[in-house]
Amino acid sequence: MSDTLVLNLALEEGPSTRREHTKKGGRWTDRLKSKRIEKRKVRTQTKTNSADERPSKRPRQHTDRPSVTSHSLPQAHPKPRQSTQIISSLFSSNPKVEQKSTGSVPHAPSKPSNAPLTDSSSFTGLGLNTLIATHLTTKMNILKPTSIQCASLSTLLSQGASSRDAFIQAQTGSGKTLSYLLPILHDLLPLSTNSYIDRSIGTLAIIISPTRELAKQISDVLDVLLKLRLRPLDAAPDDEENNETRLTRWLVSGLLTGGATRAHEKARLRKGIPILVATPGRLLDHLQKTSSFGVSKCRWLVLDEADRLMELGFADTIKGILACLEGSRKLALQAVEGGQSTEVRGWDWSVRRRTILCSATMREDVQVLAGDALRNPIIIKTTEVDLPGPATDATKGAAADPKFTPPSQLLQKYIVVPLKLRLVALIALLRSLLSQSGGRGSFKIIVFLTCTDSVDFHWRLLGGTTLENDGNRESGSDQAAPGEDDSIEVHSPLLPDTSIFRLHGSLPPATRHSSLRAFSSSPKAPEVGRAASVLLCTSVAARGLDLPRVRAVVQYDLPTEGGATEYVHRVGRTARAGRGGQAWTIVAPSEEPWVEWVQARMASGTTEGGTAHSLEAVAVEQIMQAGFGGKGKEYEDRATEVQMAFERWCLQGKENVEMARKAFASHLRAYATHPSDEKHIFHIRHLHLGHLAKSFALREAPGTISGHGGKSQGAAGGKRQARRLRRRSGDKGGDDEGKGEGGLDVERRMNMAVRNQGRLVKKGGAMVSSGLWEFQVASGDALERLVNKT
Numbered sequence: 001m002s003d004t005l006v007l008n009l010a011l012e013e014g015p016s017t018r019r020e021h022t023k024k025g026g027r028w029t030d031r032l033k034s035k036r037i038e039k040r041k042v043r044t045q046t047k048t049n050s051a052d053e054r055p056s057k058r059p060r061q062h063t064d065r066p067s068v069t070s071h072s073l074p075q076a077h078p079k080p081r082q083s084t085q086i087i088s089s090l091f092s093s094n095p096k097v098e099q100k101s102t103g104s105v106p107h108a109p110s111k112p113s114n115a116p117l118t119d120s121s122s123f124t125g126l127g128l129n130t131l132i133a134t135h136l137t138t139k140m141n142i143l144k145p146t147s148i149q150c151a152s153l154s155t156l157l158s159q160g161a162s163s164r165d166a167f168i169q170a171q172t173g174s175g176k177t178l179s180y181l182l183p184i185l186h187d188l189l190p191l192s193t194n195s196y197i198d199r200s201i202g203t204l205a206i207i208i209s210p211t212r213e214l215a216k217q218i219s220d221v222l223d224v225l226l227k228l229r230l231r232p233l234d235a236a237p238d239d240e241e242n243n244e245t246r247l248t249r250w251l252v253s254g255l256l257t258g259g260a261t262r263a264h265e266k267a268r269l270r271k272g273i274p275i276l277v278a279t280p281g282r283l284l285d286h287l288q289k290t291s292s293f294g295v296s297k298c299r300w301l302v303l304d305e306a307d308r309l310m311e312l313g314f315a316d317t318i319k320g321i322l323a324c325l326e327g328s329r330k331l332a333l334q335a336v337e338g339g340q341s342t343e344v345r346g347w348d349w350s351v352r353r354r355t356i357l358c359s360a361t362m363r364e365d366v367q368v369l370a371g372d373a374l375r376n377p378i379i380i381k382t383t384e385v386d387l388p389g390p391a392t393d394a395t396k397g398a399a400a401d402p403k404f405t406p407p408s409q410l411l412q413k414y415i416v417v418p419l420k421l422r423l424v425a426l427i428a429l430l431r432s433l434l435s436q437s438g439g440r441g442s443f444k445i446i447v448f449l450t451c452t453d454s455v456d457f458h459w460r461l462l463g464g465t466t467l468e469n470d471g472n473r474e475s476g477s478d479q480a481a482p483g484e485d486d487s488i489e490v491h492s493p494l495l496p497d498t499s500i501f502r503l504h505g506s507l508p509p510a511t512r513h514s515s516l517r518a519f520s521s522s523p524k525a526p527e528v529g530r531a532a533s534v535l536l537c538t539s540v541a542a543r544g545l546d547l548p549r550v551r552a553v554v555q556y557d558l559p560t561e562g563g564a565t566e567y568v569h570r571v572g573r574t575a576r577a578g579r580g581g582q583a584w585t586i587v588a589p590s591e592e593p594w595v596e597w598v599q600a601r602m603a604s605g606t607t608e609g610g611t612a613h614s615l616e617a618v619a620v621e622q623i624m625q626a627g628f629g630g631k632g633k634e635y636e637d638r639a640t641e642v643q644m645a646f647e648r649w650c651l652q653g654k655e656n657v658e659m660a661r662k663a664f665a666s667h668l669r670a671y672a673t674h675p676s677d678e679k680h681i682f683h684i685r686h687l688h689l690g691h692l693a694k695s696f697a698l699r700e701a702p703g704t705i706s707g708h709g710g711k712s713q714g715a716a717g718g719k720r721q722a723r724r725l726r727r728r729s730g731d732k733g734g735d736d737e738g739k740g741e742g743g744l745d746v747e748r749r750m751n752m753a754v755r756n757q758g759r760l761v762k763k764g765g766a767m768v769s770s771g772l773w774e775f776q777v778a779s780g781d782a783l784e785r786l787v788n789k790t
Ligand SMILES: Nc1ncnc2c1ncn2[C@@H]1O[C@H](COP(=O)(O)OP(=O)(O)OP(=O)(O)O)[C@@H](O)[C@H]1O
Pocket: 116, 141, 142, 143, 144, 145, 146, 149, 170, 171, 172, 173, 174, 175, 176, 177, 178, 543, 544, 545, 546, 572, 573, 576, 577
């Protein structure tokens, strides 16, 4: 791409010049003819000018300005600046942002709300099997229970006629996984003293998770637990008493997420998997089709992230699973009672299956699920609540309970950033956060974006951008060239010593797995000098993932679905198990009302005025200053230089600009799917599309963006597209919130499409379930096709 292009330099057509030549008087046809001739002349003149050198609309004098060199930004090559320099005007024509606070007064850190207890509670004191308790202490460094573990163990460790189903609700990072795994293990471990017990007993516990990543994580925790010593530490090998009750290693776990072939999974099920972690679709598939899958003796069923399961449309799948489990048990019992069974003798059929449902919220659909799945449930929260009566009544009672809130020790901050500055503000924020680590230990940051195209674009952009101003830079050997999909890590001179990963549902499962693993385990070795890592991702990483040492979560784009609950889940990837953490949100000036909106939804009923979960405002200038350094307003020049570097990358190749356009279009489409009750905050008509384009490193005004790299439509076409998007987002020509039937219908279809496209793939001309079903917004193309059913 030529360096002679000038950015943002829409030629000002000289109206005065034109007027000079306009013919006055005479017939209208003559006047029109003369007007056309004049127009043609102006066009020819313009072409000649741009072939030479296009004049700048607002030429900036760069020669006497400092380049982006200080504050550890790499040295830009000090080439003499030419008049053909790409120019980027970032700091003009932005809406004025009223500064609420300088953010200089930090919140006093609150006592952690999801930390292990510091009182006299202990796992053994709660009655947990001593082998398990010892393993927790000696091998997992888990010394004391958290409050939700305390509440759940005291209820779930008892097994018998009085045992009840349970609904577990607790903050993110409070240790819910162990709060259901420990009672399961405590119940199953002693079974191995029965002579008939081995893996052929079938599956005794099933844990259902909404995503593959979460299923894998639960399975990993289970594997660590199952490595426990089966004899007390002080037991002698020839100890008679212990030999009699020797436990065997029949208790193994298995993962069923569709990651392996069906035949392979069948073979494993035939061998027997006493504790199974599964995703719902694949589980039902095997329940219906794999005859050797024995579940008649299943004693535990856990529905983890139940609200997410509902959001993803698994209500019917779960119903199917419940029916299969019931059916299988009834058949086996009938056979035993009829004396035709080959089932093991001595099995206590009176022990009924216990079902546990974990959910952050008690929405209506979760209440319905609880009504179907739970019998006489007890609601387990930080402080135990026992609601007697039928399931539906009990669970309805919980709906009015305190809200789903982030851990109290989490620092929540937001920055109001004019659209044009979004990209550079993100870089400044990441740089300032990374500088907090001061080179000590590893520092991990998760950045949430709206859609997969945007994640891909920003990942490539960061990996490809250089501050060298020659436009011909070769990609570094460790950099992924656009189109090379197998690399999982890129590095940017803008974020020194930092590995940058990405995660979204459109990546192949193997890439997702290795990206997540690499992000979790990085830095591999301090000597490689990469002390920090950043994960760019969609909401696929919002729920349940327990990634170690995440110090900050940045929401570059706010969630388009799930509202305040999704926000709390996202920020909950940090500040886990009593540790500290920061949550940063970047909002556009038009989105500022979101802050009060989300605060109101997080305000606990027990907290006066609901101020316990307030977000602190930080000025964008402060972030720029912290990220780019320099004296006074020098950060403006540095930010401009960074922006220009991004724009240069975009102009380096056709693929780059196509990727930027695609990301921009997909971002807008995703933005249009905000639900109608958020439309007063998130509405496309509030966005200055030209400024937004700048944050995608695009030099074109949105008028020239044709969606996905198609033909340029010109301004009129662009306006048409923007109008289309506005219509889709429920804007019916300026009526308030697009509540008209048509608007809602389109919106519903868009939301459905967003949900479905994570679950459907085309096979043999028909859309079928892919097993890749977790929520994410995939490419704009796919979305468009689904919405329009083409
Ligand atoms: N008693 C404990 N003491 C110390 N650390 C613990 C304890 N229990 C759990 N943890 C750790 O806390 C972290 C969070 O646990 P877990 O993933 O179960 O939280 P969660 O409540 O399920 O969170 P989310 O709602 O985000 O899914 C894990 O790293 C886990 O090892």
